[in-house]
Amino acid sequence: MTIRLIVAEDHFAVRAGLVAYLDEQTDMEVVGEAENGLAACELVRELAPDLVLMDVRMPVMDGIEATRTVKIEHPGTVVLLISAYEQAELVAAGTDAGADGFLLKGSGGEALVARVRELAV
Amino acid sequence: MRTLSRFLRRPVAAAVVTLGLGLLFLGLQAQEVSDAREIAVVVLFGFLVARYFILARDERNDARELAHTKAELERSYGDRESALAASRTGVCLFADGQARFWNPAFLELLEIEGNPPTDWASFLARVQTASTLGDEFAFETAAGKSIRVRLSALGLGKMLVSVDDVTDDVRERATRDEFVAQMVTTQEYDSRRVAELLHEDVVQQLTALGFGLELASMRSGDGALAELSASTGQIMTSLRRLLVDLHPAVLESQGLAAAVDVAAAELRATGVEVDVSGFSERFGSTLEQLAYRAVQEAFKNVLTHSQAERVTVGLVALDNVLFCEVTDDGQGYYAAQPIDVTRHGRLGVKLVRKRIELAGGTFSLRSTRVNGTTFAFTLPMQGVSIGPAAREAEVA
Numbered sequence: 001m002t003i004r005l006i007v008a009e010d011h012f013a014v015r016a017g018l019v020a021y022l023d024e025q026t027d028m029e030v031v032g033e034a035e036n037g038l039a040a041c042e043l044v045r046e047l048a049p050d051l052v053l054m055d056v057r058m059p060v061m062d063g064i065e066a067t068r069t070v071k072i073e074h075p076g077t078v079v080l081l082i083s084a085y086e087q088a089e090l091v092a093a094g095t096d097a098g099a100d101g102f103l104l105k106g107s108g109g110e111a112l113v114a115r116v117r118e119l120a121v
Numbered sequence: 122m123r124t125l126s127r128f129l130r131r132p133v134a135a136a137v138v139t140l141g142l143g144l145l146f147l148g149l150q151a152q153e154v155s156d157a158r159e160i161a162v163v164v165l166f167g168f169l170v171a172r173y174f175i176l177a178r179d180e181r182n183d184a185r186e187l188a189h190t191k192a193e194l195e196r197s198y199g200d201r202e203s204a205l206a207a208s209r210t211g212v213c214l215f216a217d218g219q220a221r222f223w224n225p226a227f228l229e230l231l232e233i234e235g236n237p238p239t240d241w242a243s244f245l246a247r248v249q250t251a252s253t254l255g256d257e258f259a260f261e262t263a264a265g266k267s268i269r270v271r272l273s274a275l276g277l278g279k280m281l282v283s284v285d286d287v288t289d290d291v292r293e294r295a296t297r298d299e300f301v302a303q304m305v306t307t308q309e310y311d312s313r314r315v316a317e318l319l320h321e322d323v324v325q326q327l328t329a330l331g332f333g334l335e336l337a338s339m340r341s342g343d344g345a346l347a348e349l350s351a352s353t354g355q356i357m358t359s360l361r362r363l364l365v366d367l368h369p370a371v372l373e374s375q376g377l378a379a380a381v382d383v384a385a386a387e388l389r390a391t392g393v394e395v396d397v398s399g400f401s402e403r404f405g406s407t408l409e410q411l412a413y414r415a416v417q418e419a420f421k422n423v424l425t426h427s428q429a430e431r432v433t434v435g436l437v438a439l440d441n442v443l444f445c446e447v448t449d450d451g452q453g454y455y456a457a458q459p460i461d462v463t464r465h466g467r468l469g470v471k472l473v474r475k476r477i478e479l480a481g482g483t484f485s486l487r488s489t490r491v492n493g494t495t496f497a498f499t500l501p502m503q504g505v506s507i508g509p510a511a512r513e514a515e516v517a
Contacts, residue, residue, distance in 0.1 A: 011325040017332030024336055057320075084324045086361055089374050105328045106357030108350070109335040 003120040006032040006047065008040035008066065009055040009082075014105070018053060021109045028116065035059075037066025044070050044077055051120045053112075054099075056083040056090055064090075064097045071098030078119045082112075138168065211284040215241050218278070230284045232262050244282070259287060267291040294481070301480045302407045309368075309410055316368035324360055327353050362387065369413060376401065377409045381416050381434055388420055393429055399436040404443065408500055411480055412436075412445055418473045419447035419496040427451025427494060438502065447496040453488035473498075 009015040034040035038061040056063040081094045211227030218241045238244040273281040331353035338346035372380035378399025385395035429451030437444040474484040482500040
């Protein structure tokens with residue numbers, strides 16, 4: 001089974017790196033990319049992915065608000081929040097919004113794919 | 122002559138001599154030695170006359186001394202009355218809850234026309250402020266003056282109240298506080314800006330680089346690339362620590378004690394046991410930021426110099442003052458007796474001390490080879506009143 005993903009990240013280089021790394025996995029496919037939370041919500045409506053990899057800090061609509069919208073409209077879609085900040089309040093806000101997991105950006109590729117597989121099952 | 126005068130003032134001695142001379146007179150009379158008797162009579166008479174004059178003189182001297190003392194007392198009392206009448210400090214004495222004495226300044230400063238509040242309850246009602254009434258407090262009058270009130274319990278149901286116009290002091294303090302607040306806000310803004318730039322640019326670039334290296338390593342199987350990827354992860358970890366150091370978001374969201382606990386993470390990571398005893402109250406952002414930066418500097422010193430195994434941080438808020446003490450059990454800065462190392466130039470510590478003193482606080486750093494280092498400071502808390510309850514019971 002292939003895990004269908006959307007990557008929502010405003011920083012182009014990071015988004016490109018994430019997409020390239022995830023696409024390299026045989027059991028994963030990045031079906032869409034978004035540069036802000038609002039675009040991510042629209043892609044979720046359109047593509048109904050299994051999992052959204054969502055950056056917390058993004059313009060237009062941040063990752064927390066986008067997570068809340070996604071979980072209301074598509075409760076079955078898994079949302080994994082990623083952030084460079086290791087803050088308890090961010091985790092709490094994400095959990096409150098319905099996020100399924102939280103990962104630090106510096107955790108590395110292996111940790112990322114392991115977490116994606118764990119949540120998407 | 123003086124010896125005789127002293128002798129004659131003594132009634133017992135005088136009585137014994139008088140009796141002796143009397144007996145001598147009787148004895149001489151029996152032996153009919155008329156010359157001796159006459160001499161004795163003359164001596165006795167002379168003695169009585171001398172004693173009379175000396176006692177009379179003493180009485181006059183005592184009366185003069187008494188009058189002088191009385192005049193001195195009256196002059197002193199008059200001076201005191203004049204001083205109190207002219208004093209800019211208002212004074213009122215309450216005894217058993219009733220106003221017993223007051224001076225004009227008391228009425229003037231409290232903007233009272235006529236007599237002062239006759240009892241303690243009326244006085245409290247006049248000066249009661251939103252803050253808890255303590256031994257010393259300030260309030261603003263209807264005319265906009267800042268009045269400081271000091272209460273001194275004298276015991277036996279007596280309370281001395283003194284009031285001063287501190288309008289100029291309050292304005293000066295407000296100007297200084299505003300300057301400190303602006304200074305702290307500017308510095309924190311700069312730190313936050315740097316943190317954001319690091320996050321928005323450097324951290325993102327490193328994240329992308331890390332994924333790129335990891336992907337390249339995965340595709341090529343090159344171990345060197347995998348090591349480089351791991352290095353970027355380590356750089357990210359250091360950078361995240363720097364971001365927290367620059368802009369401790371937890372300070373804004375959870376307050377001083379929580380932020381200090383988070384700041385201790387770096388020490389704990391090196392095996393140092395850090396015990397933070399604090400409180401959950403929130404204070405003004407300026408005070409929290411000043412205190413946090415000071416504790417952060419203390420931690421840096423512990424990390425750099427102390428080789429300590431245990432660090433304790435005590436945070437106490439009492440009587441509108443924040444007390445903080447960071448103590449370690451490591452090796453001190455100097456092997457000599459306790460010494461004020463702030464005199465020996467450590468830039469970080471110096472800057473912390475300057476900032477704290479500018480904010481009206483106090484700072485000390487004591488270090489010994491045997492007992493480790495104690496980094497302590499106080500900061501005044503504006504707009505917060507944690508003080509003793511009113512002394513109403515004392516005078517009720």
